Amino acid sequence: xxxxxxxxxxxxxxxxxxxxxxxxxxxxxxxxxxxxxxxxxxxxxxxxxxxxxxxxxxxxxxxxxxxxxxxxxxxxxxxxxxxxxxxxxxxxxxxxxxxxxxxxxxxxxxxxxxxxxxxxxxxxxxxxxxxxxxxxxxxxxxxxxxxxxxxxxxxxxxxxxxxxxxxxxxxxxxxxxxxxxxxxxxxxxxxxxxxxxxxxxxxxxxxxx
Amino acid sequence: xxxxxxxxxxxxxxxxxxxxxxxxxxxxxxxxxxxxxxxxxxxxxxxxxxxxxxxxxxxxxxxxxxxxxxxxxxxxxxxxxxxxxxxxxxxxxxxxxxxxxxxxxxxxxxxxxxxxxxxxxxxxxxxxxxxxxxxxxxxxxxxxxxxxxxxxxxxxxxxxxxxxxxxxxxxxxxxxxxxxxxxxxxxxxxxxxxxxxxxxxxxxxxxxx
DNA sequence: GTCTATAGGTGGATAGAC
DNA sequence: GTCTATCCACCTATAGAC
Numbered sequence: 376x377x378x379x380x381x382x383x384x385x386x387x388x389x390x391x392x393x394x395x396x397x398x399x400x401x402x403x404x405x406x407x408x409x410x411x412x413x414x415x416x417x418x419x420x421x422x423x424x425x426x427x428x429x430x431x432x433x434x435x436x437x438x439x440x441x442x443x444x445x446x447x448x449x450x451x452x453x454x455x456x457x458x459x460x461x462x463x464x465x466x467x468x469x470x471x472x473x474x475x476x477x478x479x480x481x482x483x484x485x486x487x488x489x490x491x492x493x494x495x496x497x498x499x500x501x502x503x504x505x506x507x508x509x510x511x512x513x514x515x516x517x518x519x520x521x522x523x524x525x526x527x528x529x530x531x532x533x534x535x536x537x538x539x540x541x542x543x544x545x546x547x548x549x550x551x552x553x554x555x556x557x558x559x560x561x562x563x564x565x566x567x568x569x570x571x572x573x574x575x576x577x578x579x580x581x582x583x584x
Numbered sequence: 585x586x587x588x589x590x591x592x593x594x595x596x597x598x599x600x601x602x603x604x605x606x607x608x609x610x611x612x613x614x615x616x617x618x619x620x621x622x623x624x625x626x627x628x629x630x631x632x633x634x635x636x637x638x639x640x641x642x643x644x645x646x647x648x649x650x651x652x653x654x655x656x657x658x659x660x661x662x663x664x665x666x667x668x669x670x671x672x673x674x675x676x677x678x679x680x681x682x683x684x685x686x687x688x689x690x691x692x693x694x695x696x697x698x699x700x701x702x703x704x705x706x707x708x709x710x711x712x713x714x715x716x717x718x719x720x721x722x723x724x725x726x727x728x729x730x731x732x733x734x735x736x737x738x739x740x741x742x743x744x745x746x747x748x749x750x751x752x753x754x755x756x757x758x759x760x761x762x763x764x765x766x767x768x769x770x771x772x773x774x775x776x777x778x779x780x781x782x783x784x785x786x787x788x789x790x791x792x793x
Numbered sequence: 794g795t796c797t798a799t800a801g802g803t804g805g806a807t808a809g810a811c
Numbered sequence: 812g813t814c815t816a817t818c819c820a821c822c823t824a825t826a827g828a829c
Contacts, residue, residue, distance in 0.1 A: 399694070399697050400694050402608075402609060403696075406804080406806085415813065417806085418806085419813050421805085422813075425806085483753060484690055484752055485609050486756040487608055487612075488608050524773075525769060529766075532753070532762060533746075533770065536746065536749040536750040536754075537770070538749065540745040540747065540749020540750065543692050544692060546692070547695040547703075557742045560738060560739070561742065561746070563733055593794080614821075614822065615823065624796090625795070625797080626824085627826095628794065630823085630824060634824085635823080635824080636823070636824095
């Protein structure tokens with residue numbers, strides 16, 4: 376049996392590259408940046424990932440697998456749809472709390488400048504998210520826990536888009552609360568009983584001015 | 585009186601640079617790209633915009649002014665809140681139809697790599713949007729044309745985030761309908777009478793599979 | 794205002810020793 | 812697997828002629 380070790384070099388490279396893309400974008404980081412953070416030369420990086428395109432592709436694939444694992448973990452830990460949706464939104468929020476964008480949201484912005492292999496992998500990531508969400512939404516509607524305004528697939532797409540957008544905006548304001556407020560509003564939309572969300576909050580908002 | 589002329593060189597430079605950023609991002613274009621498209625040398629570009637940072641700042645400012653003008657035009661052309669919101673969403677949709685992202689949405693993704701002056705200008709753009717939307721939303725609620733689930737300011741932020749996100753995702757799928765569907769769903773959320781959006785559509789969706 | 798020419802730096806990537 | 816050394820393309824920016 377191989378003894379447990381600190382992360383292998385390729386993993387450390389991917390970790391650093393992921394963080395760099397999530398904060399600076401694919402066109403905003405270089406092998407020199409990774410080299411400095413990992414502590415090996417640029418030439419050594421090319422031994423593990425011959426081209427930037429292959430590094431990027433590995434990154435998206437690993438990210439998608441991690442996301443899938445998180446979704447499976449969510450699905451087994453809870454069963455009611457609203458809780459699952461909150462858990463899903465938390466996946467995004469936890470990135471912002473680590474000062475990062477969603478890797479794929481960031482790459483989506485740079486979409487046109489990416490190698491085709493990465494563009495494909497990106498879509499697969501979003502498709503995967505959409506499928507999982509559509510399943511949760513459909514189940515929630517059947518159980519009466521959710522109330523959809525249209526096809527589950529469309530609602531799922533809207534959810535992904537709104538969460539990515541909220542992440543984008545909150546990130547550029549460096550304000551996690553912006554994301555939390557937006558996520559709450561987005562999910563609120565799907566709950567069957569919708570009175571004014573929090574009467575107190577609105578009264579307070581008026582009193583403040 | 586100066587005679588009418590085709591756009592002055594600085595304007596042509598800004599036009600090209602805007603399109604480049606909207607498709608490739610701030611870190612994804614260069615003076616060489618502008619040079620090729622405008623037909624003057626890189627050195628001449630530096631005469632009009634000494635640094636890339638100043639070019640970027642001019643761009644965000646001009647974009648904001650154009651957006652403000654579009655919002656003023658909207659405000660005078662219609663008065664009922666739902667129509668104003670549809671008009672607002674159309675401003676985003678029209679960009680996608682020209683194959684572009686929102687300039688400021690794109691820049692928001694690259695936020696951390698931007699010169700501070702551009703970061704500030706970006707926020708001012710989003711603040712401006714939020715203010716205009718909050719006004720429309722509050723007026724719509726008073727008139728009974730809209731039904732908000734929280735403070736108008738929060739709803740406005742959610743709207744901006746959701747539209748930017750929908751633009752981002754639809755762009756990376758190169759599918760305008762994705763944006764249209766998402767925008768419709770987002771606005772639908774604010775209408776007071778919300779039955780299932782389109783009963784026919786949902787029945788069709790089931791029949792298709 | 795636009796050009797040629799170039800500086801000085803960084804980009805991704807490779808050769809070959811260890 | 813990591814290194815030194817290097818390539819060449821491209822980057823932003825400047826100098827100075829016209």
